[in-house]
Amino acid sequence: MLSQAITEELENIVGNGNVQTSQASRLVYSYDATPNFQALPDAVVAPRSTEEVAEVVKVCNREKIPIVPRGSGTNLCAGTVPTEGGIVLLFKHMNKILEIDEDNLTVTVQPGVITLDMIEAVEKKQLFYPPDPSSMKISTIGGNINENSGGLRGLKYGVTRDYVLALEAVLPNGDIIRTGGKLAKDVAGYDLTRLLVGAEGTLGVITEATLKLVPMPETKQTMLALFSDMEAAARSVSSIIANRIIPVTLEFLDQPTLKAVEDFAEIGLPTDAEAVLLIEQDGAKEVVERDIQRIAEICLNEGALSAEVASSKEEALELTAARRAALSALARLRPTTILEDATVPRSEVANMVRAINEIAKEYNVTICTFGHAGDGNLHPTCLTDVRDEEEMHRVEEAFAAIFAKALELGGTITGEHGVGMMKAPYLEWKLGEEGIALMRAIKQAIDPNHIMNPAKLFAKETRKRVVVSQ
Amino acid sequence: MLSQAITEELENIVGNGNVQTSQASRLVYSYDATPNFQALPDAVVAPRSTEEVAEVVKVCNREKIPIVPRGSGTNLCAGTVPTEGGIVLLFKHMNKILEIDEDNLTVTVQPGVITLDMIEAVEKKQLFYPPDPSSMKISTIGGNINENSGGLRGLKYGVTRDYVLALEAVLPNGDIIRTGGKLAKDVAGYDLTRLLVGAEGTLGVITEATLKLVPMPETKQTMLALFSDMEAAARSVSSIIANRIIPVTLEFLDQPTLKAVEDFAEIGLPTDAEAVLLIEQDGAKEVVERDIQRIAEICLNEGALSAEVASSKEEALELTAARRAALSALARLRPTTILEDATVPRSEVANMVRAINEIAKEYNVTICTFGHAGDGNLHPTCLTDVRDEEEMHRVEEAFAAIFAKALELGGTITGEHGVGMMKAPYLEWKLGEEGIALMRAIKQAIDPNHIMNPAKLFAKETRKRVVVSQ
Structure with a gap:
């Protein structure tokens, strides 16, 4: 106290x-x-x-x-x-949108602004802020910046980091610094802006941010492709990119997730498909139409059962809302839902999904998988019960095996959720002793008293590395 | 020795x-x-x-x-x-392109690869690496990463930093670290990748890099708009963006630069225009045609004398080659050419060009200005003679006044050239004492013996701040 x-x-x-x-x-x-x-x-x-x-x-x-x-x-x-x-x-008192600058295409905000409020404010001016974490209705921009949040549109538009132009922050010694500016180009010194983005509040307190906006895409189309096997879905993802099309959204849902979503949303999703891709493209009308048609052809060529374009804006919104509800839908099934975000190179998505299913079987746990197939950012989600210690132990072992597999495939332990306490014991698996030592040196230099969000990122003990059975 | x-x-x-x-x-x-x-x-x-x-x-x-x-x-x-x-x-022995990964849209290179060689290699596979520093025929990727190089396509596509996905680097203690991966999303720990990008070799030696590629744009068009006054050119730049069009290139040349370029390239540029915008758009054919037509209308509305689209690929290449030759063309006029890159928010380009001209007059020095108007990244270029000490003193004073003005307008002392020795004495003007202290803490933590590129970024003494006369 x-x-x-x-x-x-x-x-x-x-x-x-x-x-x-x-x-x-x-x-x-x-x-x-x-x-x-x-x-x-x-x-x-x-x-x-x-x-x-x-x-x-x-x-x-x-x-x-x-x-x-x-x-x-x-x-x-x-x-x-x-x-x-x-x-x-x-930051409930520091929650103002300070400026929308239409000449320089920027928005300047205090950290407590709700993400969606800001998105809606800029969209009124036909401007677009692409990062769209699933929590955006509730999350704050300050939180997004500290966690370097991703979202569904990451494949085409990148993540929060790619939109932070300038920051004001308070360092652990009380110094106030201002980094960057309303500038597309600025190489004056170390990239302090991006050192703070995603540092999870361990290096300072962000008190203001200027974010980059882009022109609002002219139009958007949404389609759903159904597959009788996951491999065909994964092949379609690869083939879309190989055809040099970068959709704005390329979401994957496995059958159990699909079923849970349909039970929850009741919009008539076909729950017998083994895998589903929810695909969106935005941009100029002609390009969107051409891309979506081409994507449908690619999916059918790769063995999709069907590939249907949403016939109305309402139907499209219903589909994306259903996808966004995946976590809520799954959360109804068991007392505890643990949502992970092991991420792999796009080309390894099929291998990773297969490995997740094998690992779930091996540890006898229930894992549903959905996520951003286009950027390899998967969300294996475990339905469990924290009150069952024995099961929780198996869940933990299963996730350790999933992280190890992701790394083996050239991936990472977290694509967009952050490390926090949760994954701190695994961080060394990704960065190596040398990388952790470098991070510790930076932390020590900036926050020698370790007052900023202690016990996050840096683990007291690194977990023993799991050997993944092939 | x-x-x-x-x-x-x-x-x-x-x-x-x-x-x-x-x-x-x-x-x-x-x-x-x-x-x-x-x-x-x-x-x-x-x-x-x-x-x-x-x-x-x-x-x-x-x-x-x-x-x-x-x-x-x-x-x-x-x-x-x-x-x-x-x-x-x-890095003459470490100059291999190690892999072009068409599934994940990445290229992995050693630092000694020549930028243009890599660009040409990926373009053969219909892939595109957007950063295009003017020196790209000679520069290396390692150099580009250390300096976070920009280029003509920065407005639409960003700079080198936005394309570095993963690095291998040797730290000052000899540790080898690997950051990032072939991943669109990765939030495992501090953004060590971007801490190294643009650190000018002061934190470690980059030994390998994996870079992001994008699909090759379908087509490109080039146009030239001539203006009888600089204000109209600047208004056109603002108006293009206000119309929610982001061209790939939006280059500005003032009359003296234009004249020097024409004398050098002899391609029939109209040397009597006070200002010229060289504008390019790339993307899908329909969009490019629509954008270019709209841009031409906007320029004419804002008072352009003419706005002509290049009629052939050859003519377009001639125009961009002429722009890229600006520095060489100016360099012929006096023994010494000092090319700067004071950068301001896009909305301040006209104010900045006007201020540069006034400062040149005040200090009685010759400054021609060209640069990337779309991203506010201007290149005031002083034609002088290092052997004339008295003149060089005035040149230095003039540039100090230009940096001060850029900062006053919300800009930076360097948009794409880096700090090095040259601008180290001015860096504190941008970052404040607190920002410099933060940078020093990071440097000290990572390179306690100060072996990595010493005397760069960090000045022995900060220059006294110039008060800009309004």
Whole structure:
């Protein structure tokens, strides 16, 4: 717990109502969207300005009090669970869209802005912010930046990192820095902007961001291709790219996911298909029509049972909404849903899905798989029950085997969810001892007191590497 | 000079012929493309593999010998001048294209590959690597990555940083790390890839890179718009973007540059126009035709004297070749050419060009301006003579005023050339004391002996800030 003196010092900075220490409010911020992680913070602090953030950080640095910056807590890596106590930093007062600059195609926001609110605000001006994490209705831009969020449109448009032009941030020593600018080109020094993006709040507190926008695509079409086997779906993905078409969305759902989604959404999805690709293309009308037609042909050539273009905007929206509901749909089936994001090069998607199914069988656990096939970013999702210790142990072993397999195929342990607490024990598998040592050196140099989101990214102990059976 | 023992130790690592210490070979690598900087290295070392690089780095780290990694030395920021002595590291043996992966749309290269060779190799497979620094016929990919090179296509496609998916690098302690992968999404830890990109060789030696490719655009069109005043050209740039068109190239040339280019290239450019925009669009045929027609209308609406589309591929190539020859053309006019790259938000291009002209008048120096108007990346180019000390002093003062003005307009001191020795004294103007302190902390953590390209990025002394007269 914070001492009375520190609590008062923080209250003097952020104002009386903005430091909460009650059991109830601490409980609210003791967990995030990640199952099976919980820890109480000592206080919940909601600053009103960058200057207040800097003052709060200075106090915490002096007193070695952990700081956990938190948006809406939608992350899936236990990235905002205050496992070391300290304060949770909320951005509910720093939630303004500061500027939409139509000349330079940028939007400048405070970290607490809800992603979808910003997307809708820029779309009113016919501008487009592509990163679309599944949580975007609730997630904040600050959270997206700290986690370098991905989404369904990553294949064509990239991820959050690719849209951050400038940041204002408070460093652990209380310094306020400004990086980048409304500039397509800027090589003045180290890329501090991208060092902060995806650092999961371990290097500083982001207090403002300028994001790149692009012109709103003229039109969009959506189609659904059904397959009687997963291999044909994977071949279609490869063949689309080999034909030099980059769709905006190229989503894969396996049969169990499909069934759960249909049970949930009831929009008449054919639940007997073994695999489904949900494909979207956007851009100029002529190009979209040509691409979608060509994609349908490719899918049929590769053995699709059918490849149907949505006949109306409503039908298209229904399809994408159904895909976005995949996690919610699966979450209804068992008490606990663990959504992972092992990611592989696109060419290895079929191998990875096959391996996931074999691993699920080997460890006798239920894993449904869906995800962004176009960028190799799969979401093997385990339906389980945290109360069953024995099963949870098998789940953990199965995921360790999945991570090892992803790495073996040239992939990574996390494509878009982040490392947090959840995957910290596996990070060394990806980066090697040398990579972890480099990260530690950077962390130590910037945050010598380890106040910024401690216990995230850096594991106390690396997990023993699983040998994947072939 | 290196001791006999060290020279032999290095020879044992890289082989006999690959350590050069003769006066002649040291002289060859004593300068780069930047005027007015020269210093002899102690030796020139050409390793044959990553392992040899690591061994060389270990020796240098032990002995505190500076290492200057060097591609073709085409940089314009004195980024590869061995001002602190030590060894120049050449990549002439590490110059292979290792793989073009058509499934994952990547190319994997060693650092010594010539940029244009790689571009031509991937274009044979109908794939496209967009970054096109003006030096690409000579520059190496390793150099491009270290400098985060830009080019003419940055507006639509971004810069080198946006295409680096994975790196292998040797850290100052001799550790070999591998970052990223053939992955569109990867959030496993800090973005070490982008920390190394643009670090100008101050954090480690890049020994291999995997780069992202995109499908080759179907077609391209080129047009030239002539203006009787610069304001109309700048208004056209803004208006094109405001109409939600992002051309691949949107280049600006002022009248003196235009005249020099025509004198050099003799292709019949109209040298009486006050300003010229060279505009290209690529993509699907229908879209390109529509965009180019719309752009021509916009330019005429904004007061262009003419807006003509190149009638043939040959004419288009002639126009872009003429633009690419701008520096060579200007370089013929006076003994010394200093090419800068002050960069501003796109909306400030007219203000910046006007300010450059006023500053040139104030300091009585000759500055021609051309550059990438679409991304605000201007190249004010001073025609001068390094032998005239008094004039060189005025040139320096003028550039200081230009940098100050760029920053005042929300810009940066360098859009694509890098900081090197040349702009190190100005870097604090952009990043503030706090930003420099952060960069120093990172540098110190990774390279405590300061062996990697010392005296670059970090100035011994920050220049006094110029107050720009309004």
